[in-house]
Amino acid sequence: MIVLVLLASILILVVTVYQYDEQTKDYNIQRFERKEATAKETIELELKNKTTYPVNTQNLSKIFKERIYEISSINKLNISIYNLEGKLLKSSKANAFEKIEENPIPAVLLKELAENSNHRILKSVEDNKIGFQTSYSYIHDPKYKRIGILELQFTQDNSEIEKELEEFISRLALVYVLMFIIAISLAYFLSSYITRSIKTISDKMEQTRLHKRNEKIILNKASSEIMVLVEAYNNMIDELEESVAKLAQTEREQAWREMAKQIAHEIKNPLTPMRLTVQNFERKFDPSDDNIKEKLAEYSQTLIQQIDVMSSIASAFSDFAKMPTQKREEIEIISVVKFALDIFAETYIKYLPLEEKLCVNLDKTQLIRIVTNLVKNAIQATNKEENPLIEVKVLAENNNVKIIVSDNGKGIPDDLIDLIFEPKFTTKSSGMGLGLPMIKNIIEAYGGNISFTSKVGIGTVFTVVLPRD
Incomplete structure (x- = not known):
């Protein structure tokens, strides 16, 4: 204009x-x-x-x-x-x-x-x-x-x-300067009127998220073209909510299916030896045998061991299913990490704190759980190395605390990197693959994050970042 x-x-x-x-x-x-x-x-x-x-x-x-x-x-x-x-x-x-x-x-x-x-x-x-x-x-x-x-x-x-x-042009120029000022004013108010509605729409679009309830746009005054755009956006929100609900239901059903399969698989493992033990005892049971008490005790011990295995499986799935409680207390992290490492007898585990004293507000039990899980994984990764080495470092960075666990083990192949934090994923012959997903849930519940770098044949470095407050 x-x-x-x-x-x-x-x-x-x-x-x-x-x-x-x-x-x-x-x-x-x-x-x-x-x-x-x-x-x-x-x-x-x-x-x-x-x-x-x-x-x-x-x-x-x-x-x-x-x-x-x-x-x-x-x-x-x-x-x-x-x-x-x-x-x-x-x-x-x-x-x-x-x-x-x-x-x-x-x-x-x-x-x-x-x-x-x-x-x-x-x-x-x-x-x-x-x-x-x-x-x-x-x-x-x-x-x-x-x-x-x-x-x-x-x-x-x-x-x-x-x-x-020249006099005529000067008068004409004054008239057009006035017209120019009026045109600028009209253009400003007209564009403000139009862009105000567009700004409202763009703000709502920026706030649109998949996993939250999105508000519809309500405009009292707007051009017909803008109202068509608003109506299209509101219809999209309705369809998005329906799609999100269906997706959430599908994800829940799929998660329950996967969890049921995993639980069934883990429970079948101890049930097989229990069945064989019972069948064997039934076939060889002789009440007149002089060693019947010793055999009965051995039989009972075998069953109890398998029952304990099933109990540990149930506890592990229960711990993974529930979010860790965000209990906060002031602890001295240097000494807590050292306490967590004292339970390991391996001499190649080196503790290298970069701070003399470092206080944070975290749950002591959960912190020990994080450290022990990462160190256990490092031990299993280096069990076939000729000169194994595991280093644990603790340092402060800005308002965060870093825990770094590195090893010189076999490393993680590129095709498995994206699966490391997936539940029930494991490269070991035993275990349920819930350790890393569980500590990831703990860390993220405290507003922190966990990451890693790895090279095959060289080793892996896990880095945990937790807020100090």
């Missing part, structure tokens, strides 16, 4: 200047033609009725000796009279005591005058804002015989006209 107003202003200004200039030129030419016609009539009357000299070329300078100044003064024209060869005979440009340059009419101009259909030539020249209109035509005697050439020159000072044009 602003650009259009600006372009319109410039175009109108250009057209105005051009039109003013053309009108000025036309006016000057018409004015000159009127003066020219009057001067010619006066000269013709002088030749027909007032002169006592014979009307011929030789007497032209005598006939208009004084009269040429009167005609020039009355019509405000410069008058010059030439013979047919273009030689100057008389001119009003100077009085009797002044001499002027007697420049003849160029031969080209004489030829053009002779060949022109109406035997008249008009020349317009502008020099330093002063315009000159000059006409050349033949002078005839009473019998319409050519006896000379008449040059009439009209001088027009355009400075006044230029001044008027």
